[in-house]
């Protein structure tokens with residue numbers, strides 16, 4: 014997670030907030046908690062979603078940027094705030110403790126206490142079973158047209174997938190690609206006849222065969238080989254299968270999930286459970302670094318200001334007055 018060893022968390026430590034997940038969503042929430050001088054612990058298992066790629070695109074002022082470098086910079090900037098700490102660990106459970114706080118269990122130590130929780134655990138992607146997939150993932154193989162479509166401009170693109178979403182996905186890539194070929198993993202494409210027609214009308218070839226292997230060196234994809242033996246020349250591949258939000262902790266806490274399984278939040282990142290906030294890909298909406306960071310900023314500031322009027326926890330400075338109470342009274 015960082016070059017320096019993570020600070021040990023004292024067994025009796027109590028935090029204003031524990032942030033679970035150290036991708037752009039969690040780091041941004043922790044930063045804003047720290048700027049409000051709240052004592053925050055960020056716990057991160059270190060498997061941020063875009064760790065497979067060397068370049069994340071479209072982040073304002075850092076386009077492109079190595080995601081590991083961006084997160085490393087954010088962690089070291091967080092380190093300048095004396096009320097914030099990061100540890101590389103996994104949170105295994107969170108439960109309500111006496112009063113309105115929480116007990117947070119980590120794999121690597123005794124539980125810690127927190128007044129608030131921010132969940133930014135992200136999603137888990139499902140990958141196609143194609144030989145050589147991880148040799149090319151993040152270099153020539155991607156799942157997100159918004160993130161990496163521009164890099165596919167004027168190039169030959171193969172799309173791996175078969176579900177109902179495949180038509181829209183393949184057609185979207187025509188915004189950039191010179192050619193798009195859909196390779197199904199099934200006997201036939203699960204698309205309505207009208208969808209199949211719109212693909213063909215726009216010159217998208219459909220190959221109903223199983224993708225078997227990716228040919229070429231990392232960053233220099235040459236072709237996709239299908240089970241029937243044919244080689245389809247291509248420069249990039251995109252896939253669309255599925256991804257699942259990592260909602261285990263949110264469900265333990267009783268947070269309401271939306272119809273697609275993401276954690277429901279309001280504009281401030283508040284979940285349906287008092288004192289629990291969520292941000293990033295775990296919540297509904299666009300899945301981009303900049304959006305995750307923005308949602309983290311909303312959740313972090315809302316979480317910090319929800320603590321107005323609460324006395325300082327050990328190790329944090331005395332807070333200012335509760336603005337609302339001062340004005341009312």
Ligand SMILES: Cc1cc2nc3c(=O)[nH]c(=O)nc-3n(C[C@H](O)[C@H](O)[C@H](O)COP(=O)(O)OP(=O)(O)OC[C@H]3O[C@@H](n4cnc5c(N)ncnc54)[C@H](O)[C@@H]3O)c2cc1C
Pocket residue numbers: 033034035036037038039056057058059060061062063064065066068069070071072102103104105133134135136138150151155156157160161259262292293294295300301302303305
């Ligand atoms: C290949 C690829 C390329 C991409 N390219 C781009 C791009 O070019 N531009 C762009 O804007 N977006 C891109 N994205 C999307 C971007 O990565 C995500 O939108 C962004 O990472 C979401 O941030 P997050 O903080 O919500 O989640 P993540 O970045 O996934 O971070 C979640 C963190 O939580 C940790 N965690 C999970 N559970 C626990 C637990 N129980 N305890 C402790 N830690 C836990 C994980 O280990 C992980 O480190 C790309 C994604 C992929 C997969």
